[in-house]
Amino acid sequence: xxxxxxxxxxxxxxPVLEVHGKAITTRFYQxxxxxxxxxxxxxxxxxxxxxxxxxxxxxxxYAAAANIDNLGAILSTVKQIGQKHRSLGIKPEHYPIxxxxxxxAIKDVLGNAATDEIIQAWAEAYGVIADAxxxxxxxxYREAEQQKGGWEGFRRFTVVKKVKESEVIxxxxxKPEDGGSISLFQPGQYxxxxxEVDGETYTHIRQYSLSEAPGKDYYRISVKRExxxxxxxxxxxxxxLHNQVQEGDVxxxxxxxxxxxxxxxxxxxxxxxxxxxxxxxMVSMLNTLAARGDRPVTYIHAAINSKYHAMREHVxxxxxxxxxxxxxxxxxxxxxxxxxxxxxxxxxxxxxAWLKSIxxxxxxxxxxxxxxxxMKVIYSALKEWGVQADxxxxxxxGPADVLEDSEMVx
Numbered sequence: 001x002x003x004x005x006x007x008x009x010x011x012x013x014x015p016v017l018e019v020h021g022k023a024i025t026t027r028f029y030q031x032x033x034x035x036x037x038x039x040x041x042x043x044x045x046x047x048x049x050x051x052x053x054x055x056x057x058x059x060x061x062y063a064a065a066a067n068i069d070n071l072g073a074i075l076s077t078v079k080q081i082g083q084k085h086r087s088l089g090i091k092p093e094h095y096p097i098x099x100x101x102x103x104x105a106i107k108d109v110l111g112n113a114a115t116d117e118i119i120q121a122w123a124e125a126y127g128v129i130a131d132a133x134x135x136x137x138x139x140x141y142r143e144a145e146q147q148k149g150g151w152e153g154f155r156r157f158t159v160v161k162k163v164k165e166s167e168v169i170x171x172x173x174x175k176p177e178d179g180g181s182i183s184l185f186q187p188g189q190y191x192x193x194x195x196e197v198d199g200e201t202y203t204h205i206r207q208y209s210l211s212e213a214p215g216k217d218y219y220r221i222s223v224k225r226e227x228x229x230x231x232x233x234x235x236x237x238x239x240x241l242h243n244q245v246q247e248g249d250v251x252x253x254x255x256x257x258x259x260x261x262x263x264x265x266x267x268x269x270x271x272x273x274x275x276x277x278x279x280x281x282m283v284s285m286l287n288t289l290a291a292r293g294d295r296p297v298t299y300i301h302a303a304i305n306s307k308y309h310a311m312r313e314h315v316x317x318x319x320x321x322x323x324x325x326x327x328x329x330x331x332x333x334x335x336x337x338x339x340x341x342x343x344x345x346x347x348x349x350x351x352x353a354w355l356k357s358i359x360x361x362x363x364x365x366x367x368x369x370x371x372x373x374x375m376k377v378i379y380s381a382l383k384e385w386g387v388q389a390d391x392x393x394x395x396x397x398g399p400a401d402v403l404e405d406s407e408m409v410x
Contacts, residue, residue, distance in 0.1 A: 030105075086140040102122075158177050186258075273370075279310060300328045306337070
């Protein structure tokens with residue numbers, strides 16, 4: 001337990017973290033990868049180059065400092081980050097490495113302002129925060145390994161089918177190489193794929209949402225091809241999967257994880273909204289809700305046009321075959337063929353006026369996923385419409401971000 005003096009000192013650094021947080025976390029990653037380059041086998045290089053990981057960590061450190069006397073207030077954040085850590089394979093032995101480099105980064109950035117007393121206070125506080133993460137993650141590791149069909153670490157899966165869904169999205173159907181059973185998951189969760197790419201010094205790990213309902217004898221991920229430009233590693237794994245991985249090949253994956261999941265206990269209507277490849281967790285939820293048949297569900301998808309619209313026919317068939325399922329399509333730039341056959345319901349972008357015109361009310365659970373600018377628009381529209389906070393659910397692909405200026409997400 002931290003002393004009142006330590007707590008007071010940590011809280012006194014909150015304004016400093018608000019100003020210098022990203023500079024500290026940027027320096028932290030520089031130091032950690034220089035001192036422990038083996039960790040580059042775990043961390044997403046693309047998120048590092050884009051600055052998203054640094055921002056997410058800065059937000060997390062800020063939240064931890066602000067709530068150091070009541071860490072229970074950020075338990076949901078700890079669990080969210082813990083899910084990602086379990087999926088990646090972060091273990092207790094990694095936390096001292098993080099602690100040493102974080103303290104060194106604070107000292108480097110703040111200089112003489114980071115007195116020995118402040119550094120000691122942060123060392124004590126980090127120990128408490130790290131213990132909280134380790135305890136939460138230990139339970140997640142046990143659950144992933146001990147449930148029926150579960151496993152520890154990465155398990156080898158065979159690509160039994162590869163299906164092109166659109167110009168940029170391809171689905172991969174995965175079954176365990178050992179022929180054993182696979183663990184159930186909750187609609188909306190993801191798996192981590194470990195890729196050994198020719199010419200790359202380090203292993204690359206990426207998370208991909210499961211795009212099929214649970215209960216099958218396979219997992220399915222639907223991956224958008226992100227072409228790498230110059231030294232940007234954003235597209236390394238997706239290009240590897242699209243261009244190199246074929247049916248019959250084997251890839252290691254970790255057990256399903258993630259806290260962006262469909263609440264199966266509610267009975268109110270559900271609205272699913274996706275942009276681009278953000279459809280992947282939405283389709284898993286949609287397939288589940290269609291099969292259950294106990295809640296009205298509306299699925300709204302935004303794409304550039306039909307060439308970039310994955311699983312369009314599948315969703316249409318669900319809507320035709322299930323009275324409780326309704327679907328709508330918004331195309332930013334419909335093609336001439338789209339206009340002739342009228343394969344869409346709205347041209348341009350999703351906005352609040354259109355949502356009000358197609359939805360009976362705002363009394364529903366709203367789930368959405370897509371590019372960050374897209375999600376900011378949807379989030380703003382729902383807030384303006386008066387949708388309750390506990391009925392708004394969203395997922396970031398990659399490190400957490402903020403959807404409005406006043407919101408601090410970690």
